[in-house]
Amino acid sequence: MSVSSIPFLDLVTPHLELEQELTKVFQQVVRTAGFIGGPMVENFEKSFAAFCQSKQCAAVNSGTDALRFALTAAGVRSGDVVVTVPNTFIATTEAISQAGALPEFVDVDARTYNMDPEKLREYLEHKCTRDSSGRLISRRSSRPVTAVIPVHLYGQMADMDAILELADEYGLIVIEDACQAHGAQYFSRKQDRWFTAGAMGRAAAFSFYPGKNLGACGEAGAVTTNDEALAAKVRMIRDHGQAKKYYHDVEGYNGRLDSLQAGILQVKLQYLAQWNGQRRERAAEYNRLFEAAGRPITTPFEPSWSRAVHHLYVVRSENRDGLMAALKDQGIGTGIHYPIPLHLQEAYHFLNYTRGAFPVTEKSAAEIVSLPMFPHLTAAQQAAVVDATRRFSERESTEPAVLAAGQRNS
Ligand SMILES: Cc1ncc(COP(=O)(O)O)c(C=O)c1O
Structure with missing residues (x-):
């Protein structure tokens, strides 16, 4: 791949x-016709x-279903x-709604996003109250607050x-959205040891969408948990609410993982740490x-208690749109994760949040x-990205008006 064209993501090389x-894996699946479930x-x-x-993992057909099933x-x-x-992908809140609940938001940290x-403490202390039976009730929706993601x-x-x-103090269930964090680690000062994402909450949801650190060749996801009963419930929910064929304890979904994707993920999992x-x-x-x-831009912040796995490398610039256009001119791919905060999305108009509600996210x-x-990004490609960013920032500091005008026309 030439340095002159640098994709945002190269999904072809690792698969080749x-x-x-x-x-x-494909041959094995075809030869056994074991398409769904199985070894x-x-x-x-x-x-x-x-x-x-x-302790447990229940594979499902997407990260969104993993979140929904884990919540339920x-x-x-x-x-x-x-x-x-x-500040997340809409799947987080879609899963909340699909589980029958209502999403409410607290703002993010300005450095880690x-x-x-x-902000969570502020929400629990000042935006919630207790009802006569001691349940925690949201003042904005008058509904019981039961979980945090x-x-x-x-x-x-x-x-x-x-x-x-x-969560412990307020009796809340914690479900980790680990859809972008396969293998990320956290040092618990409380327990004096490192944890891997997916092992700290009641349960965690992972996505294996192709572009993720561990991606399938199609749709896939998983719930991890240390709670065996919870894992058994997820297995039931993903399979039409049955633990035994045609004995449906509850109504569930068709949310199973294909054997083909599981076999592919098993191969790729061997390379995930690398x-x-x-x-x-x-x-x-x-x-x-x-x-x-x-430092033409603000680089990502990694606290001492974190070992990030950099699903994305997110920088910050006051002239972000100008920078993206300049990088595009040089054949460099970029993205925004995410350009419109969820509380300002049309889909959540009904939640009645206004602009300014979450200033850090906004x-x-x-x-x-x-x-x-x-993983296969080269040092030469990185040097080209940084050089293009530096040149943009130098141009911007010498001719800001011209650049701003260019932006207005684009
Ligand atoms: C933070 C986050 N949550 C949830 C999801 C949903 O995962 P999926 O696309 O596998 O349904 C994704 C992935 O797109 C994500 O990035």
């Missing part, structure tokens, strides 16, 4: 490298649970409120010690290069840009 191994799914579940240092299996009921952040535990966005875990402590290591090296290289270039949504990040 594994073509033979992946083809074998391939069970083996992957065991392997992924071990990778996350979690953990006991979230129709009419409940589930608290999360407005993840849930700010202080911290999202480990961009491959970095939220500050789980603080969130778990608050790929995550490469992502960490690429992130460190970007940090070094941007430092040397005089400001970052206007300034963040995700640069090319994937």
Whole structure:
């Protein structure tokens, strides 16, 4: 791949490298006609649970279903409120609604872009009350608040010690949205040890959408948990509410994982630690290069308690749109994760949040840009990205008016 064209994400190279191994999985599935469930799914579940240092894994057909099934299996009921952040992909809140609950938001931390535990505390202390039976009730919706979803966005875990402590104090279920955080680690100061994403909450949801750190060749997801009863419920819900064929304890869904995807994920899981290591090296290289270039943008912040797996490398610039256009001119792909905070989306108009409700998320949504990040990114490509960013920032400081005018016309 030439340095002159740098994709935001290269999904082709890793699959070409594994073509033979992946083809074998396909042959095995075709030859046995074991398309749904079976040993391939069970083996992957065991392997992924071990990778996350979690006791159980129930594979499902997407990260969205993993979240929805985890919420329901953990006991979230129709009419409940589930608290999360407005700076996430809409799947987080779709799953809350699909579980019959209502999403409410707390703002994120300005440096990590993840849930700010202080904002969660403020919400619980000042935006909730207790009813006569002692239940925690949201003042804005008058509904019981029963769960919280911290999202480990961009491959970095939220500050789980603080969130778990608050959840404990207020009796809330914690479901981790680990859809972008396969293998991310968190040092619990409370327990004096490192944890892997997916092993700290009551349950966690993972997505294996192709572009994720561990991606299927199609749709896939999983719930991890240390709670065996919860895992059994997820297995039931994903399979039409049956634990035994045609004995339906509840109404469920068709949310199972294909054997083919499980077999593919099993192959790719062997490389996940290596790929995550490469992502960490690429992130460190970007940090070094941007430092040397005089910090034309704000680089990602990794607290001492975090080992991020850099699903995305998100930087910040006050002229984000100008920077993206300049990088595009140089053939460099970028993205925004996410340009419109959830509370301002048309789909959530009915929640009655107004602009200004979550200022940290709103400001970052206007300034963040995700640069090319994937395990096979080369140092030369990174140097080209940083150089183009530095040149844009130098031009901007010498001729801001001209650049601003250019932007207005574009
Ligand atoms: C933070 C987050 N949550 C949930 C999801 C939903 O996962 P899926 O696309 O597999 O349904 C995604 C992935 O797109 C995500 O990034």
